[in-house]
Amino acid sequence: MTLLWTDALIFLLLLASVSIGFYLHDKPHIQRPLNKIARSNVGMVSLVVLLFFLLVGLLDSLHFKPKQEGSNEIISLLDYCATPLREQSEKTYSAPFATTLYSKEMIAKDGDRVWDYPRLVYGGKHLADPGKGKLGDILQKAGLGFLLGVAFFIVFLLLSAVISYLRYGATPAFFALRPVMLTLFTLIVISAIFSYLSLYYHVLGTDKVGEDVFYQAVKSIRTGLVIGTLTTLIMLPLAILFGILAGFFRGWVDDVIQYLYTTLNSIPGVLLIAASVLMVQVYMANHESAFTSVIVRADMRLLFLCMILGVTSWTGLCRLLRAETLKLREMEYVQAAYALGVKQHAILLRHILPNVMHIVLISVVLDFSSLVLAEAVLSYINIGVDPTTYSWGNMINGARLEMAREPVVWWSLSAAFVFMFALVLAANLFADVVQDAFDPRSAGNESFK
């Protein structure tokens, strides 16, 4: 078991959210919005999708050293499950479900040298004659995968039914059960089909060095989640603390904080990011003994990228929060709290902070998507994540050249796009529902007569 820095932070974050959830779950006024989320179809479906991504990300965050002589390699649990995918790489590009490479090569055939598409080493190697029966084979394998998925799903269904029977005596009625089950069914079946097929084919093709694109896209989930969550984790305390303090105390506190963020804002963010990434590279070069394996180095770079992205991106939210706090501090309930002798820090925590949280929530989700995209932009100028790290940004960056090829290599870009789209869309929809549910003034909370 090896613990990388980002792994530790991810599990810390998970622990924190679980304990917050545990602390809040029996508070009656929190239960109501939570039940409202549980009843919302969109909310639960997007939550299931998010949790699925999260599960993959967590599987990919459990790192260990395989028992192999002489190797200094660190792999994750996900890598271990996907060993065939990881190791069966081709020579170069091949299209999804292809049995040959994407471009012609000189190959030796029956003693002759022929200019033709060479067969793949792994993709579809079980087929004797790929020209015939490929479609049938794919359909047959997909059907098998489907059955496998259904079996998994039934096992899962039985398990959850037993658990919910033991816990509640019956299925809880507030639950948006059918859409959740449908989503779960779809997710499980699709992943079963893909996994089963990927034993025999490269379902999303291979990239320039022959690596499986499906594997890359799945591995990128963790990078996306890390960049989205850890950056937010670094950015939020800065933005909330400075924004609220500036708005609440005004005077010289406000002047200092405003000065700080206007200064920071006028330095190009790319410059700071480039400087910090170079700095960490130099540091790692000087302390080579501490960073022996590639994955440790890549992880350090990812962590630093998150940090510097967080430090450069808090100003926008800070400004919003300052303005909102300026408005809130003049509200009559804040004055009433003063009149009741409530201390200033209690006013900040009880009256100001909860009333700016909706802004925080919205901007966090919007930032989450823009951060995943920012990673792509930074990879483009070589100051993003390490080139050895799998990320949608790196995939999209690579697609620059692939799109210029004739014929076009479209699968890397499409795979990155579909995965990123699913994650960001689910996050956006879920945030919408959460915000609605926690807004006490929104419709659906019947008035009290």
Add this chain to the structure above:
Amino acid sequence: MALNTENNTMTEPLLSVENLSVRFGRSQPVVDDISFTLYAGETFALVGESGSGKSITALSVLRLLPNNATLNAASISLQGENLLKLSELELCKIRGRRIGLIFQDPMSSLNPVMTIGDQVAEAVRQHFPLSNNGVQRRVLELLQQVELPEPQQRIKDFPHQLSGGQRQRVMIAIALAGKPDLLIADEPTTSLDVTIQAQILALLKSIQQQTGMALWLISHDLALVSTMADRVAVMQHGKIVESSSSSDLFTQAQHPYTRKLLAALPSMQSGLNRCPEEKPPLLQVDNFHCHYPIRKGLFKRIVGYVRAVDGVSLTIQQGKTLALVGESGCGKTTLGKGLLNLIPGSFGSVKIDGLDLDGLQGELLRRQRANIQIVFQDPFSSMNPRMLVGDIIAEGIGALHPDIDAVECKGRVRQLLQQVGLPEDAALRYPHEFSGGQRQRICIARALAVRPKLIVCDEPTSALDVSVQAQVIRLLKDLQKEQGISYLFITHDLAVVAEIADDVAVMYQGKIIEQGSVGQVLFKPQHAYTKKLISAVPVLKKEVA
């Protein structure tokens, strides 16, 4: 068109509405099957509490309802022409031209980046094809008609350079631009001071006499309606429950709801029979000031002060109520908040129960906060929307009596809710689930929680309907009787003063110009301003008779 109205006899109605119903979505109808008629040259008033559907009725006549509303009516006819059959384009020619409309809030009804001259001119051009000179002449004429002082100069002013009353005059000028046969005035004076209100009402009357147009007044204020209207219809829950001539309605109301409204109306007479019994003083304020600095320039140098409260002295007796009366901007709210030390820049001697509050700071100030509490005007912004009512009430207990444990605190909250007449389960609900009157009760409970000796009530009833206002005032009086609390009751409504106060102080431009017992100030006022204020209050006609 103008000739047409004159030819009309009283038998043919100007506007008649038959079986009008309006509903939003699939909910209960907001306006429920109402019919009424309006004759040329008369003043018709639609009276009701907030949410009774009176504004929606007016908007549905002009078909200005929001998109999700559905309108059903047998007919809405203007001088025999059925408005329901007109297309949107044809109706546009009626809006403003034959039916003018004035809204409540003159702040948001005028465009802040256009001069008032341009805004009136826009309305004139809309209805009459005049030359530029003609338009200018007509604008000036209109501004003279609404008695805007110095219309020649004012024509180039922007809305923010005008006072509230002047803005409402401009709004009336815009409504009159089309020479309408009918003017709908939707709460035209609700956001104005009482002296300005009297001026605007007098103006509306005189314009009506000049032009012979009909006036449809929509109001919640029965006293105001009784001085203005020829005929009155009372609305409740979207229905017209009673409709008769003004003199009949106010002397012999038939419907129980009308009677309830009339009974809830605070009356000036009630101030007469209060016994002026001397009690020891609780709060003594001497030479109190609140000055706001005016800062200018790069280094925000202080160049002067706004003297919002300028040398006020007053005394409140134990278990009694002092009403602080004045028009908006006179500094009464500033004084109230200044007494609680909520405003920086206030100074002067404040003694409560012998304890000198002046100059207290930090922890010392915080500890004595329990003595004076405050109830605010706006029941919507005075409670944190994200806190439970129970937590809101318990907040002061937690801050000032940290020794009280959670169980006892819960018991106190339950008891307080009961005292202000709310159910126990209210503690686990959010403020937005309550009506305005209920929220004000919660605010009172919050103030009571720390057992104050004095509560500053800053217009606690002016955002409430008249029947709810009566309930809240009764609650305040009951609490005073039970617990011997004193009130500093800040208000602009002299009738409420008569209901609740023992003593009155009249404030004008940061100074107190007259104070004394209720009977003395309200019925034998000495100062010219007090006299003007009292004479401007609309009084129910039957009382005068």
